[in-house]
Amino acid sequence: MPLAQRYLGFAYNNGEGIAQDKREAMRWYRKAKWHEDLNSLYLEGFGYWYGLGGVKDKRKAMRSYRKAAERGHVRAQTQLGDAYWTGEGVIEDEREAYIWYSIAKANGDKTAADNLREKNWRNYLSQAEIRSGQKEAARRLDAIENREEEATEKSAVGANINLALAPKSANIAERVFENAWRSVVVVHNGDGQGSGVIIRPNIVATNCHVVDAGDRIVVYKADNRRADTDSAFAATISHSDEDKDFCLLDVDGLWGVPITVRKYGTLKVGEDVYGLGAPHGYDLSISSGIVSQLRSNDGNRYIQTDAAISPGSSGGGLFDSEGSLVGIMTSKITNKGVEGIGFAIPADLALGY
Secondary structure (H helix, E strand, C coil): CHHHHHHHHHHHHHCCCCCCCHHHHHHHHHHHHCCCCHHHHHHHHHHHHHCCCCCCCHHHHHHHHHHHHHCCCHHHHHHHHHHHHHCCCCCCCHHHHHHHHHHHHHCCCHHHHHHHHHCCHHHCCCHHHHHHHHHHHHHHHHHHHHHHHHHHHHHHHHHHHHHHHCCCCCCHHHHHHHHHHHHEEEEECCCCEEEEEEEECCEEEECHHHHCCCCCEEEEECCCCCCCHHHEEEEEEEEEECCCCEEEEECCCCCCCCCCECCHHHCCCCCEEEEEECHHHCCCEEEEEEEEEEEEECCEEEEEECCCCCCCCCCCEEEECCCCEEEEEEEECCCCCCCCCEEEEEHHHHHHC
């Protein structure tokens, strides 16, 4: 239910498939909040901060940001650091800014790490205040991680109960496809194609091998990827990690439903996953499998899966049964006699950029 409510909020906010109504968008974001949806809490804060629903209230925005941050939303943690640094929506407090930047950095946020490195904290805080801030950040980080574990366990129990009570005909793959397809795109590099995932407005995650060979990169919305100039977006590489085969594309004007990213450390071997991409030039397709194993090689982490990964679906998303993005599909073993051994890189790599 939170996912559907959040999608309605995005639809009303962007006028996609329905008349644009920012007040209605805020109403649906608030509805999803009560179902413990972190992204909606963050987006509600974003809406109050910029007055999307006609009500601009930075104090209300800070309350939403804080709730999201205390439940583990990394961008909300950085937003709190920014707010305490500038005194917008809260009383200016350099120590609180330092604490929240430290928490977000520990969770992999690059912006927070840059702020910790570039700001001359000794001009604002004593050595004792810096040490106490570090201890407080560690304490809050532990509390957030414990809360995340409890929420994950509660969600797992709830999911098991829901599945037990659901009719036999319930199709989880159908639900995952419906929740996630708007976040998956087709990526053309001039010589071939792959897939990608919208992780936030104007930013697409994909594999480096999908985009490295071409001189011109074009992204198409998955629902309309033919030669329609309205659906074609020029893209440039904004981040490249060849060792991990992980690239981010800057795609100006591309709006979609930002996806919830699930952390690698919460994955369990044996749980169901679903691959979503555009294999062999066909339309967007879904495959199903399980997390076969969680592996590491030369310091890089991988999700091994038997969900089908084919040429063209590289760079597409690997989702859990709730529609959260867990990985970016990257490769499979094609040796004779080998079946069902594919790999995805953890999606939480994207949280640091």
